[in-house]
Amino acid sequence: TMWTRALWMLLLLCKFSLAVLPAKPENISCVFYYEENFTCTWSPEKEASYTWYKVKRTYSYGYKSDICPTDNSTRGNASCSFLPPTITNPDNYTIQVEAQNADGIIKSDITHWNLDAIMKIEPPEIFSAKSVLGIKRMLQIKWKRPVLAPLSSTLKYTLRFRTVNSAHWMEVNFTKEDIDRDETYNLTGLQAFTEYVVALRCAPAESMFWSGWSQEKVGTTEEEAPYGLDLWRVLRPAKFDGRRPVQLMWKKASGAPVLEKALGYNIWYFPENYTNLTETVNTTNQTHELYLGGKTHWVYVISYNSLGESPVATLRIPAIDEKL
Ligand SMILES: *[C@@H]1O[C@H](CO)[C@@H](O)[C@H](O)[C@H]1NC(C)=O
Ligand SMILES: *[C@@H]1O[C@H](CO)[C@@H](O)[C@H](O)[C@H]1NC(C)=O
Ligand SMILES: *[C@@H]1O[C@H](CO)[C@@H](O)[C@H](O)[C@H]1NC(C)=O
Ligand SMILES: *[C@@H]1O[C@H](CO)[C@@H](O)[C@H](O)[C@H]1NC(C)=O
Ligand SMILES: *[C@@H]1O[C@H](CO)[C@@H](O)[C@H](O)[C@H]1NC(C)=O
Ligand SMILES: *[C@@H]1O[C@H](CO)[C@@H](O)[C@H](O)[C@H]1NC(C)=O
Ligand SMILES: *[C@@H]1O[C@H](CO)[C@@H](O)[C@H](O)[C@H]1NC(C)=O
Ligand SMILES: *[C@@H]1O[C@H](CO)[C@@H](O)[C@H](O)[C@H]1NC(C)=O
Ligand SMILES: *[C@@H]1O[C@H](CO)[C@@H](O)[C@H](O)[C@H]1NC(C)=O
Numbered sequence: 277t278m279w280t281r282a283l284w285m286l287l288l289l290c291k292f293s294l295a296v297l298p299a300k301p302e303n304i305s306c307v308f309y310y311e312e313n314f315t316c317t318w319s320p321e322k323e324a325s326y327t328w329y330k331v332k333r334t335y336s337y338g339y340k341s342d343i344c345p346t347d348n349s350t351r352g353n354a355s356c357s358f359l360p361p362t363i364t365n366p367d368n369y370t371i372q373v374e375a376q377n378a379d380g381i382i383k384s385d386i387t388h389w390n391l392d393a394i395m396k397i398e399p400p401e402i403f404s405a406k407s408v409l410g411i412k413r414m415l416q417i418k419w420k421r422p423v424l425a426p427l428s429s430t431l432k433y434t435l436r437f438r439t440v441n442s443a444h445w446m447e448v449n450f451t452k453e454d455i456d457r458d459e460t461y462n463l464t465g466l467q468a469f470t471e472y473v474v475a476l477r478c479a480p481a482e483s484m485f486w487s488g489w490s491q492e493k494v495g496t497t498e499e500e501a502p503y504g505l506d507l508w509r510v511l512r513p514a515k516f517d518g519r520r521p522v523q524l525m526w527k528k529a530s531g532a533p534v535l536e537k538a539l540g541y542n543i544w545y546f547p548e549n550y551t552n553l554t555e556t557v558n559t560t561n562q563t564h565e566l567y568l569g570g571k572t573h574w575v576y577v578i579s580y581n582s583l584g585e586s587p588v589a590t591l592r593i594p595a596i597d598e599k600l
């Protein structure tokens with residue numbers, strides 16, 4: 277009858293919809309954590325029904341094969357690790373993943389892995405980032421090559437750096453042969469007397485995987501002699517005794533490095549054509565009051581720090597009777 281046929285159809289549909297093979301494992305990706313393990317992951321990460329995976333490897337250039345060791349707790353994970361001592365290097369592996377559930381097995385494509393190209397090592401350890409005496413606008417970075425890195429191989433590095441107040445990293449790439457455990461890099465072209473944050477990462481030259489970033493280190497470049505001053509003044513009415521108060525003021529020239537440091541200022545001044553009447557004042561203030569006679573005067577100011585003096589800033593104070 278119609279009814280029994282309909283029932284049959286329903287049962288068939290149910291049966292059909294229940295028999296669902298797992299998805300074919302795709303996007304297999306393997307990383308060789310140097311001397312630690314060889315780990316492959318794949319997608320999908322989660323299956324609707326309980327699925328377990330078998331990861332088949334050939335190694336020793338195809339002469340040997342095995343299956344990734346799993347226990348019941350990790351069989352459902354889309355990841356598996358081969359551990360030493362069967363991690364051979366250099367070597368080319370093939371990896372194939374089989375997904376199995378109650379309804380059957382499905383196999384991934386066979387993938388090929390050249391261990392040198394997928395090797396991942398530990399980050400290097402920076403132990404200093406310092407200026408070198410007498411060398412401006414440079415930091416010398418010193419670090420230790422990772423202990424777990426292939427001895428003979430050249431490592432490539434990315435050094436990233438930023439000023440402490442900036443969020444924007446800049447970077448340089450370079451390579452180092454394995455000469456020493458302790459390595460050095462001169463980071464040049466920096467701003468004077470500025471604090472920088474630096475970090476390093478590395479990878480074997482042939483590998484596509486970088487280590488993580490090292491811990492950050494902070495270093496300050498050498499200071500420079502002051503750059504220059506902007507100088508101006510406020511004239512006040514002469515006192516009854518004829519002395520004129522003149523308020524001198526100065527600041528770092530526009531364009532001078534922000535962190536440039538001045539220890540103090542030297543001021544000297546004299547009436548025009550009478551340098552034998554020169555007077556000097558030293559101060560750490562950025563303003564100073566002079567009492568001048570009615571004649572034309574010349575005033576000079578420089579700033580200084582431990583590295584030297586700025587260029588001279590000059591100001592002419594007109595005579596009291598001069599037409600302005
Ligand atoms: C594999 O990766 C590709 C590209 O990243 C993506 O489009 C695809 O959905 C992934 N396959 C699975 C099964 O996740
Ligand atoms: C593989 O090695 C990496 C790096 O040392 C580690 O983070 C990871 O947990 C290891 N995986 C296994 C399964 O041992
Ligand atoms: C792992 O699972 C299988 C089948 O599900 C079971 O026969 C076996 O006893 C389990 N092994 C352990 C160590 O739990
Ligand atoms: C995957 O493995 C971790 C331990 O490595 C375990 O805690 C987790 O439950 C596993 N997930 C599945 C889906 O089996
Ligand atoms: C692994 O295979 C690649 C080509 O797939 C080859 O270039 C490379 O030399 C092989 N590696 C070794 C160690 O033989
Ligand atoms: C440094 O290398 C990385 C990775 O190869 C690349 O993305 C980056 O653009 C390089 N940076 C410079 C400044 O060359
Ligand atoms: C870094 O700079 C210092 C000082 O100029 C110099 O002695 C040293 O050789 C340089 N090192 C490198 C690796 O260039
Ligand atoms: C200073 O000397 C110059 C030339 O010797 C002269 O022209 C000028 O008037 C003098 N100025 C004063 C204030 O005496
Ligand atoms: C400064 O020099 C002028 C001549 O140039 C002279 O008349 C004057 O007496 C001198 N003053 C002092 C304090 O030496």
Ligand SMILES: *[C@@H]1O[C@H](CO)[C@@H](O)[C@H](O)[C@H]1NC(C)=O
Nearest residue numbers: 541542543555556557558580
């Ligand atoms: C100011 O300092 C300069 C050197 O920096 C020195 O030659 C001069 O004698 C000092 N003057 C005073 C008034 O202390």
Ligand SMILES: *[C@@H]1O[C@H](CO)[C@@H](O)[C@H](O)[C@H]1NC(C)=O
Nearest residue numbers: 558559560561562563564565
């Ligand atoms: C600097 O300024 C302060 C107050 O403005 C003043 O007490 C001090 O004497 C000044 N120092 C010099 C060297 O002029």
